[in-house]
Amino acid sequence: MDASQYPTGAPTLEHVARVAGVSRATVSRVINNTRNVDPQIAEVVRAAVEATGYVPNQAARSLVTRRTNSVALVVSEGEDRTVPVDDAFVGRVFTDPYFGRVVSGLFSVLRPHGVNLVLMFVETDEMRRQLLGYLRQGHVDGVLLISSHAQDPLPKMLTEAGLPAVLSERPTTPLQISYVDAPQRVGARLAAEHLAARGCRKVATIAGPMDMSAGRDRLAGFREAMAEHGYPDIPSAAGYFTQESGSAAMEHLLDEHPDLDGVFAANDLMALGAVTVLHERGRRIPEDVAVIGFDDHHAAMLCRPALTTVHLPVEDMAAQMARLLLDRLDRPELPVAATVFEPTLVVRASA
Incomplete structure (x- = not known):
């Protein structure tokens, strides 16, 4: 189909609904990535979107849903870390196999829901303050936080600000924040x-x-x-x-x-x-x-x-982090949750 087939010059939600054989409301739920839509119906709607050439108006969607469909993956380094912070920090993160596994696990959950990942690094108190301002302005819907330093104040800052967040391990002090961990x-x-x-x-x-x-x-x-x-x-x-x-x-x-x-x-x-x-x-x-x-x-x-x-099932742990955050975004009233994955020993030739 092409735009000349539509009176307004472009397909609308109503056109997509007609092709899919569902209501306009159902099309809207699928396009806005509402999670309680039957997968088979969602697939029919997505096929109708492709067939009609409908392009959602992202700005209008954000006004209706108050969601950006983006979450931040924040890698936080404490200023008390053993290795001094330097310009090679970001390079070390990208070359660390652990980080690649985390991103793979996150994408496995976020991509099917149309949620984008914004990567951010914080290393100093000033950068943490800047991050908090960015988050409060609503540029992303929530935070997936990788922080493993005991003195990192960022988990507490996020909870005190009331921002939806999930932590990559158990917080070192009791906090009202969901997390995924392994003993x-x-x-x-x-x-x-x-x-x-x-x-x-x-x-x-x-x-x-x-x-x-x-x-x-x-x-x-x-x-x-x-x-x-x-x-x-x-x-x-x-x-x-x-x-x-x-x-x-x-x-x-x-x-x-x-x-x-x-x-x-x-x-x-x-x-x-x-x-x-x-x-x-x-x-x-x-x-x-x-x-x-x-x-x-x-x-x-x-x-x-x-x-x-x-x-350690790092990909599964990261995927669970994403699920916990999406659940919290869909239902803010949910209590904080924790998921613990058990390690196993893989015996190969070295021992």
Whole structure:
């Protein structure tokens, strides 16, 4: 169909409704991404939209729905972070496999509902104030917040402002904010149990940043479990969740403890760095040194040998964040909600 077939020169909701065989109200609900429309009917309406060439007026839609059909993915870095903030911060985010998995999970839920994702980074108090002003002006409908630093004030700022938001992990202080999380200590204990069961007796760990809850909890969980097996003194070296820091930490541990036979790295990138150093030092994996990582992203499969690691369903966790936010936007009266995903150990060739 073309515009000349319509008296006004352009198809309207009524034309779409006539082609679809439904009411104008039903067409409006589908176009405005209302979530209680039967999927089969929604598909018929979308086909009619395509057939008629109808183009929704986004400005008019926003006036009616008071929705922008956009949400912000905010990556918040605390000013007390272990690694100093610099111009490479955004680059590190985009090269981190974890971030790619998060975005993939979010899109799997947001895209079918026609919701766009606005990516924002905040690193300082001034940037947080600017962000809050942007959000209060209604440029987006809600916030998906990735924040893992204990002192980050942004979760509290969002709740006090009454802005719809979902956090990527349990808040460090009680807040009225929905979140998705995984018990990091439990995952680290799985790694310890596996190394102990293999008979490893000289075990060390490469820890994540202590200003991040994942770093603290993974170290604590690993040490607790090893202590229960009779090994209360586990050497550790600090890493920053990067491959380079994993290599440096492994060099340090081998210099200090040349007889170690097991290593737990608090993420897969650091484990990959550790494996590289072990190969350079002539250590066989896992015959001489067993290695376990954490997260189970593509770095685990790039590793040689393939990396045994603690699996977190990051894509599923991100998808649930998006669902919780969309639910809150549709029904603001809903109470805050929490979803916890359990980690599992994926055994491969490295341990």
